Amino acid sequence: MQAPSVGGVRLPKGKGETVRLPRGASLTDFAEKIDANPASLVQVLFHLGEMVTATQSVSDDVLELLGGEMNYDVQVVSPEEEDRELLESFSISYGSDEGDDDDLAARPPVVTVMGHVDHGKTRLLDTIRKTKVAEAEAGGITQHIGAYQVDTELEGVDRKITFIDTPGHEAFTAMRARGAKSTDIAVIVVAADDGVMPQTIEAINHAQAADVPIVVAVNKIDKEGANPQKIRQQLTEYGLVAEEYGGDTMFVDISARQNINIEGLLEAVLLTADASLDLRANPDMEAQGVAIEAHLDRGRGPVATVLVQRGTLRVGDSVVAGDASGRVRRMLDEFGEDVKEALPSRPVQVIGFTSVPGAGDTFLVVDEDRVARQIADRRRARERNAQLASRRKRVSLEDLDAALKETNELNLIIKGDNSGTVEALEDALMKIDVGEEVQLRVLHRGVGAITEGDINLAIASDVIVLGFNVRAEGKATELATREGIDIRYYSVIYQAIDEIEQALKGMLKPIYEEVELGTAEVREVFRSSRVGTIAGCLVTDGIIRRNAKARLVRDGAVVAESLTVNSLKRFKDDATEVRDGYECGLTLGSFNDIKVDDKIMTYEMREKPRE
Numbered sequence: 001m002q003a004p005s006v007g008g009v010r011l012p013k014g015k016g017e018t019v020r021l022p023r024g025a026s027l028t029d030f031a032e033k034i035d036a037n038p039a040s041l042v043q044v045l046f047h048l049g050e051m052v053t054a055t056q057s058v059s060d061d062v063l064e065l066l067g068g069e070m071n072y073d074v075q076v077v078s079p080e081e082e083d084r085e086l087l088e089s090f091s092i093s094y095g096s097d098e099g100d101d102d103d104l105a106a107r108p109p110v111v112t113v114m115g116h117v118d119h120g121k122t123r124l125l126d127t128i129r130k131t132k133v134a135e136a137e138a139g140g141i142t143q144h145i146g147a148y149q150v151d152t153e154l155e156g157v158d159r160k161i162t163f164i165d166t167p168g169h170e171a172f173t174a175m176r177a178r179g180a181k182s183t184d185i186a187v188i189v190v191a192a193d194d195g196v197m198p199q200t201i202e203a204i205n206h207a208q209a210a211d212v213p214i215v216v217a218v219n220k221i222d223k224e225g226a227n228p229q230k231i232r233q234q235l236t237e238y239g240l241v242a243e244e245y246g247g248d249t250m251f252v253d254i255s256a257r258q259n260i261n262i263e264g265l266l267e268a269v270l271l272t273a274d275a276s277l278d279l280r281a282n283p284d285m286e287a288q289g290v291a292i293e294a295h296l297d298r299g300r301g302p303v304a305t306v307l308v309q310r311g312t313l314r315v316g317d318s319v320v321a322g323d324a325s326g327r328v329r330r331m332l333d334e335f336g337e338d339v340k341e342a343l344p345s346r347p348v349q350v351i352g353f354t355s356v357p358g359a360g361d362t363f364l365v366v367d368e369d370r371v372a373r374q375i376a377d378r379r380r381a382r383e384r385n386a387q388l389a390s391r392r393k394r395v396s397l398e399d400l401d402a403a404l405k406e407t408n409e410l411n412l413i414i415k416g417d418n419s420g421t422v423e424a425l426e427d428a429l430m431k432i433d434v435g436e437e438v439q440l441r442v443l444h445r446g447v448g449a450i451t452e453g454d455i456n457l458a459i460a461s462d463v464i465v466l467g468f469n470v471r472a473e474g475k476a477t478e479l480a481t482r483e484g485i486d487i488r489y490y491s492v493i494y495q496a497i498d499e500i501e502q503a504l505k506g507m508l509k510p511i512y513e514e515v516e517l518g519t520a521e522v523r524e525v526f527r528s529s530r531v532g533t534i535a536g537c538l539v540t541d542g543i544i545r546r547n548a549k550a551r552l553v554r555d556g557a558v559v560a561e562s563l564t565v566n567s568l569k570r571f572k573d574d575a576t577e578v579r580d581g582y583e584c585g586l587t588l589g590s591f592n593d594i595k596v597d598d599k600i601m602t603y604e605m606r607e608k609p610r611e
């Protein structure tokens, strides 16, 4: 059989075999899998209208297109699948408990508090923290580690509940977007004096989309005008029907400020968990869970709060979270006290990572440090490739010209003191929109000081470096100064957003608009062998200015565009401009098709200020 050929390039021919490629693979990766010459793939793509180099990451579409041409069934493997395969290659499975039913033990529910702004989420978390924990522990909770656990009681049995200490659905959704399910129950706080508001509904939608049961805390019942029944009524519209009306959602009236009925809320959380969830996990396996907060501590290095979801985490364990690895040197609880082991649903601060994991990254314990390091390295490499692939604009031959003309990009590197703020800043920056012509691109982001590595990347790619609550370290400043790299330091997100927005606007090309200057009617036409056709005109409107742009209109139709008033005379004298009501003689350069009664309309291109 004849090998297929595109544009004269002979291609390797598949038999419909499946070729699995990771997202962001290059033509070299592809060529390797099918034992072909990467250069021939580059050529083929060129003929198909795509210009890429052999080692550059290409998009899913391009891989599939190319595969189709050569009769291979290309499957682009998603990052999740790839990660699962990566872990499988180390004989690790993430996400399920080991063993059978007998190995599972009850675990406390994990709760996220959501609701409209000012309805009392933060206050509620504070009140629960203070009252519940102070009872048990002399010192009370001294540390904000991103989550805490409280002791309570249900029907005479001691129980625990874990609260995620970041109110709002942003964190909840961000974690879910990364495939981490951290929350078992959502407490939706609604102020009884205010009622159901947009973010209340958003929070409900998020919880329902995640299939997380809801308990409604009707807050601020101490306030005048509080109407808890109205809240119950309003929420029926969103599928939340109170138990007392025959539904299955528990509504609890509380006051976070006056500490009224917090006990009742905790009870409702446990009852809801017992009724609708089977919260059990195997404590006798290597720990797995999710990182909920992480930052770089000056003295202690990377510090991450992890929520153990199954297994038991112990000091000395080798751990990997996202692309950060390490060994648990110390674990601290919310009281700032050392813990030796953490059971399912327990949040603990872990010290011992060599870099800062991201909030929402999954974490797991592996047999050896080496394995943790390898997994982290592979993930980092994959992340980098995927970023390259998504970043690089595909340029087809038709687009190339346009692309070269219009790609106006502001490249950024964002470094910050913890992963939460870096993400928040990046999100906010990416939302800045000054129009299609100018794009913002984040080439790299990370937690910690601005390093020489960051500056080197900046040099290569023409970048502004943002430091949020971090500074440049060591030689980085010197290098940046020498190479003229712009480093900007911020400690307020809005200020960063403002400045970057200004910078983006500054990159916009000026917009010009046409401004009418004046019109002249042709009364006589003279031919001159020296200067061509001279129009003897009367200015009927505005002014005619020498060197202005002009168009010629005859019987209402434009005969010629983009002409220039080359010479302008009042009688024998050169004039720079002639006003309406006066006569003048003018020429339109080499344009000679001028007739009596033609109208010459002149205009100027002026730069239009952007708002």
Ligand code: GDP
Pocket (backbone or CB within 6 Å): 115, 116, 117, 118, 119, 120, 121, 122, 123, 124, 167, 219, 220, 221, 222, 223, 254, 255, 256, 257, 258
């Ligand atoms: P968040 O935006 O939902 O986190 O709301 P906050 O917890 O910051 O509370 C907003 C305001 O409502 C604060 O001034 C609180 O003191 C107040 N607040 C919270 N709970 C109650 C309550 O039960 N009763 C009254 N009267 N005020 C409350």
